[in-house]
Amino acid sequence: MIEATREIDASPEIGGSARRTWILAAIGAAVVVVSVILIGFFAGNPVAVATWSPPEGTAPDPNAVGRLLQQNPKGLVVIIDTARGRLRVVRDGVVLRDAACSAGSGTILREPGDRVWIFDTPLGERRVMFKQRNPVWTKPDWAFVEEGTLPPADPADRRDDVSLGDYSLSLGDGYLIHGTLFQTLLGQPVTHGCIRLGDEDLEYVWRTVRVGTRVLLY
Amino acid sequence: MCGVRFASVLACCCISAGVAGAGAEAAQDDPASLELALARRPALYLVIGRDGRWLSVRVRGLELDSVPLSGVRVARQGVGVGPDELAELSSPQVWRVTEAPAENWRRVVAPEVLVPFTDDEDQPEPAAGIAPSPTPPPPRPDRYTVTTDSGWRLAVAPSVEAAAPVGWWRRVVRGWRRIVGDPEPALPPTLVVIVADPDDARRLVHLFSPGTAVLLGGDEAVASGLPGS
Numbered sequence: 001m002i003e004a005t006r007e008i009d010a011s012p013e014i015g016g017s018a019r020r021t022w023i024l025a026a027i028g029a030a031v032v033v034v035s036v037i038l039i040g041f042f043a044g045n046p047v048a049v050a051t052w053s054p055p056e057g058t059a060p061d062p063n064a065v066g067r068l069l070q071q072n073p074k075g076l077v078v079i080i081d082t083a084r085g086r087l088r089v090v091r092d093g094v095v096l097r098d099a100a101c102s103a104g105s106g107t108i109l110r111e112p113g114d115r116v117w118i119f120d121t122p123l124g125e126r127r128v129m130f131k132q133r134n135p136v137w138t139k140p141d142w143a144f145v146e147e148g149t150l151p152p153a154d155p156a157d158r159r160d161d162v163s164l165g166d167y168s169l170s171l172g173d174g175y176l177i178h179g180t181l182f183q184t185l186l187g188q189p190v191t192h193g194c195i196r197l198g199d200e201d202l203e204y205v206w207r208t209v210r211v212g213t214r215v216l217l218y
Numbered sequence: 219m220c221g222v223r224f225a226s227v228l229a230c231c232c233i234s235a236g237v238a239g240a241g242a243e244a245a246q247d248d249p250a251s252l253e254l255a256l257a258r259r260p261a262l263y264l265v266i267g268r269d270g271r272w273l274s275v276r277v278r279g280l281e282l283d284s285v286p287l288s289g290v291r292v293a294r295q296g297v298g299v300g301p302d303e304l305a306e307l308s309s310p311q312v313w314r315v316t317e318a319p320a321e322n323w324r325r326v327v328a329p330e331v332l333v334p335f336t337d338d339e340d341q342p343e344p345a346a347g348i349a350p351s352p353t354p355p356p357p358r359p360d361r362y363t364v365t366t367d368s369g370w371r372l373a374v375a376p377s378v379e380a381a382a383p384v385g386w387w388r389r390v391v392r393g394w395r396r397i398v399g400d401p402e403p404a405l406p407p408t409l410v411v412i413v414a415d416p417d418d419a420r421r422l423v424h425l426f427s428p429g430t431a432v433l434l435g436g437d438e439a440v441a442s443g444l445p446g447s
Binding site: 036037039040041042048049050051052053054055059060061064065067068069071072073077079081082083084088090093105106107108109110111112118120123124125126144145146148149150151152154157189216218 | 248249250251253254257258260261262268270275277278279280282283289290291292293294295307308309310321323324325326327328329330331332333334335336337355378386389390391392393394397409410421422424425427434435437440441442443
């Protein structure tokens with residue numbers, strides 16, 4: 001009876017000692033880990049930073065400045081800000097129309113297999129290649145893959161005569177400025193690379209812009 | 219006599235060509251000449267002002283967008299590197315982006331299986347005005363780094379700290395490798411473009427694609443396509 005009592009009395013002492021040991025071990029391990037990290041961090045190549053202050057360069061070559069001016073687009077030009085979703089029609093520096101548009105979403109589409117598409121709008125300078133009224137879209141393979149279906153064998157199944165709206169202007173390589181069924185998304189980057197416009201803006205651009213007009217996309 | 223005259227004319231031509239060539243070479247050092255070479259192509263290019271206060275987006279010499287900068291810094295990681303070693307970046311010069319920023323801001327669509335297409339005549343045509351609700355894409359980054367053909371990296375960030383050339387954990391690993399005598403090769407130096415507004419960095423990320431030219435130390439644009447300009 002007495003021995004049993006001793007055993008019962010001794011157990012909390014053993015438990016407390018073990019807990020202390022564990023706590024000390026944990027603290028020790030934490031100190032080691034923190035030391036390793038700190039020593040490594042500070043031994044890791046330190047970063048030196050300086051302000052970039054280039055010396056005064058050569059004076060601009062006036063001939064080069066003149067030729068640079070000659071490169072500027074003259075007359076009518078379309079400027080598209082893909083990030084902000086704005087399209088501007090500009091003539092000799094005067095903005096004739098400022099419209100909401102949608103540009104490429106930047107989405108990456110991966111087909112089960114090898115093919116990958118990136119839905120970016122091309123940047124830089126392009127020209128209007130041709131214009132169409134009541135354009136018909138021949139849906140490419142990605143339009144089906146995106147929907148989770150295999151591209152159909154019958155070309156008739158690719159025909160879509162509603163999605164592009166009433167007009168389109170080709171920028172080459174399959175990229176168009178066209179209409180949209182989803183006008184509430186104008187201004188957002190949601191397209192597959194084309195530029196979408198609202199109905200009235202599209203009609204204005206179609207009537208104002210000629211084939212060959214420069215389109216500047218950024 | 220005819221031969222002497224021909225030799226004289228030839229000599230004059232050679233001297234003239236030599237002088238013109240030397241002039242062209244000298245002129246290439248100025249920002250306008252460097253920009254002219256970029257403006258002759260239809261591609262976009264970026265210009266960082268020589269005062270480090272603006273970054274301009276241009277094509278054909280026309281400014282399409284301009285972003286105010288808080289400054290431009292030069293950062294190099296390495297033992298014993300001081301400001302003197304950092305000030306060696308000459309200007310003007312043109313870099314080309316060789317590797318774009320990480321593309322984790324892009325949404326990825328990857329159907330696991332494709333089912334056969336069925337021409338369902340009963341399927342309604344998409345109705346005008348009813349917008350789909352696409353999954354919002356991941357937010358665009360306000361800090362990123364690209365590699366260039368100059369051997370330098372170019373970082374765009376709201377602060378120098380945000381554009382640390384090496385991540386925190388990798389610095390620890392590099393430090394320990396250095397302590398045990400197995401240092402990693404030196405990292406390329408980084409030019410940090412500090413944007414005043416993080417939204418500007420988000421707006422520009424897609425412009426830093428491979429091949430994009432960046433003119434360091436450029437002049438103000440000769441013409442502007444900005445609204446209200």
